[in-house]
Amino acid sequence: MIDPATLLAFTMLNIGFALIPGPDMICILTNAVTRGTRAGAAVCVGIACAALVHVAAASLGLTAFLAAVPTAFVAVKAAGAAYLVWLGWQMLRRPAALDAAMKGSASRWRSPFAQGAVSNLLNPKIAIFFLAILPQFVDPSLGHPGSQAAVLGLVSIVSGTATNLCTAALGGRARRWLVARPTLFQRLQQMAGVALVGLGVKGALERAR
Numbered sequence: 001m002i003d004p005a006t007l008l009a010f011t012m013l014n015i016g017f018a019l020i021p022g023p024d025m026i027c028i029l030t031n032a033v034t035r036g037t038r039a040g041a042a043v044c045v046g047i048a049c050a051a052l053v054h055v056a057a058a059s060l061g062l063t064a065f066l067a068a069v070p071t072a073f074v075a076v077k078a079a080g081a082a083y084l085v086w087l088g089w090q091m092l093r094r095p096a097a098l099d100a101a102m103k104g105s106a107s108r109w110r111s112p113f114a115q116g117a118v119s120n121l122l123n124p125k126i127a128i129f130f131l132a133i134l135p136q137f138v139d140p141s142l143g144h145p146g147s148q149a150a151v152l153g154l155v156s157i158v159s160g161t162a163t164n165l166c167t168a169a170l171g172g173r174a175r176r177w178l179v180a181r182p183t184l185f186q187r188l189q190q191m192a193g194v195a196l197v198g199l200g201v202k203g204a205l206e207r208a209r
Contacts, residue, residue: 002139002148007155010137014156017129018163023084023119026195028164031112032171033178039112040168046116048161053121055153058130059146079122084200087115092193130156 018024024047032040120126130153138148 002137002142002151006137006139007152010133010152011155011159013133014159015163018160023123024116024164025167027087027112027115027119028167029171029174031115032168033175035112036175037168037172040171041165042112043116044161044164044168046113046118047120047164048157050117050120051126051153051157051160054127054130055134055150055157057127058134059149059153081200083118083122085197087119088193088195088197088200090193092190092197 024043028040028043028047031043134149134152137152142148
């Protein structure tokens with residue numbers, strides 16, 4: 001049984017991590033503002049599903065391979081960076097009017113769920129985070145380290161998803177305010193596009209550590 005104080009500390013750490021601005025937060029806010037809180041929540045579900053893969057990979061040692069083999073790390077990072085640049089470019093090239101964005105149907109790869117899942121799954125820093133953090137909270141003296149890691153992983157996903165859903169709710173509320181400001185809405189889309197392109201380019205240029 002994991003100590004409650006350890007679970008609390010781990011939960012607070014994950015909430016803080018979820019509040020750091022990055023691709024996940026931008027995708028959540030952009031979809032929540034564009035299509036409403038439900039779309040933002042779909043991004044959160046996609047992120048949670050990808051996090052399940054990260055937790056399983058960390059438990060099986062696959063993320064240790066990414067950390068140990070620079071070529072694999074760079075390949076995953078390049079794929080994730082390319083996806084972020086593509087999403088950002090779409091926002092810059094064709095910023096949608098708010099009413100059209102709310103009514104329009106997204107393609108498979110631009111759906112809210114896909115944006116959350118793909119951007120998170122192809123972010124090797126998330127994988128390394130789980131690999132580095134989970135062992136710090138596992139107590140071998142309690143036995144069943146794999147079970148402890150699984151429990152901590154689920155706590156991470158639940159706390160992170162709860163935080164992300166709050167972000168989606170805030171974005172959904174902002175949509176109502178932006179209805180009366182269509183030009184501002186398009187400018188915010190373009191700013192989000194610039195941010196995504198910038199994050200993608202930054203990720204592509206960073207060297208594997």
